[in-house]
Amino acid sequence: MTTTDRQVKIIMNELSKHGDQGKAAAKAGVCRQTAARYIRSGKLPCELKQAHPWPTRGNPFAEVWPEIEARLRQEPGVWIRFLFEDLQERYPGRFTPGQVRTLHRHVAKWRALHGEDQGHEVFFPQQHRAGEAGQTDFTHTQSLGMTLEGQAFAPLLCHFVLPYSNWEWACRCQSESLLALKKGVQEAVFRLGQVPEWHQTDNSCGATHQVSSGGRAFLPEYLELMTHLGMKPRTTAVGKKEQNGTVEAQNGAFKRYLNQRLAARGSREFAGVEAFDAWLVESLHKENSRRGARLQDELAAMKPLPVSRLPEYREVPVRVSRNSTINVLHNIYSVPPRLMHQVVRVRLYEDRLEVYYHQSLIQTLPRLIGRAHHRVNYRHVIWSLVHKPGAFARYRYREDLYPTLTFRTVYERLQQAWPGIKGDAVYLRILHLAASTLESEVQVALDLLLESGTLPTLEAVRDLVGPPPLESPVLPAPEVDLGSYDQLLEVAR
16 A cells, blocks of 8 residues: 555644654554654655656567557548457457556657647637626536435526626526527626627527527517627627636536535425525525626726516417417417417516416416427316216326326326226226325325225215315395385375
8 A cells, every 4th residue: 555645644644743653553543563664764655665667568560650649640530449459350369448447548658749739729818808798508416416396407597707706696497598588688788887898609409590500699579688688699600618617617617616515505305496595595695796896897897777677478379279279389288178279478587477368467387398298187078078077087187187196196097997998987087086185185085995995986085085165155136116115104094
């Protein structure tokens, strides 16, 4: 076992305290002989090592090195793995797989001494000017190991940075979309109350799109945002994310800071997204408090922000199908069946949808990310499906009709007892009961029946849930004829 400098320092420190060589060696975790050797020399292990200019092993590639060197001059960027595989094919059995690392070292040394400078890209650190630009990028948070209600939670963050002062802001979003970019930029600049001259992004689909010439152009909606806020748009070259270097570097620094905040917090669990958002805002305020002086220089050089905030949604008209669903950006959502064949307006936010009919808000839905996904609320279709149980077996969105794992387990138990359409019919009646009463009460009843080993029939569930509450009849107000009272008075006279 190699003795380290730290162990020798412990020996020297302990020896200065009590002069006992044995105790000092035991404290450092070395034997007495080793301790004595370093005490006599008075030097650390690093000081006793002697560099030797000669190689400790022979070069197995010495005989073929002229061939390798000629290949390196002809193809400066050739991969070393391909060089080694070529040598193995031309000299069978001569080179073993473990020697590829040796070839790596020899080629690296040759390239450093004799290679060309032209193929190596040099990076030039830039001096930032106050108020010149803001940079935006998206960053993932899987490395923070957070959980939300017991489930893994790694939100995507839209991260905005002012390169001169390193003032930053971030907000949670679902995708690298234009709506997410609009939300992130507006969150930052409206907190500042002023805007820099330029706003810089990479070539994400949130700000740019592919054009026929092969390059990328700004999206019209993104240009509209920049014009409204009074900033000029610019982007990095394609494949050159280092040109967005400040925010790229700040992504890592910011997540390291959040990791320390989580460690100090004592828990990485959050009760809900609102709790996480509040903690994120608190963390940003605390981190930005260190940047007050340089931020004042930034603000002095920025332009005021006299405009109001743009709506952070897109509005699209959609016709409700005969399936009681709407198709929004290639994803399917259910709506109440009374809207079938009507045209509704959908406000598409970054994280949700709002469905309007004329001026009335019908419902708010979490937004699906990607394509070919679906979210069907069983309450929208159960009234028709309970009368057509044969349609359930091959219903395209059947997976959405299991509100919880308990309902799925009940369906499987019913299919074991009554395979086919009969089991489907019983399950749909139970689902109809959940829609007619309270889903939570029906689930409690189902859990009790499953725990007791009783088959969860509709009658058994209904007995536990209880009868539906009686509705008070609405009686029309009677019409009172006061003329009859006048007749009574005349009789009394």
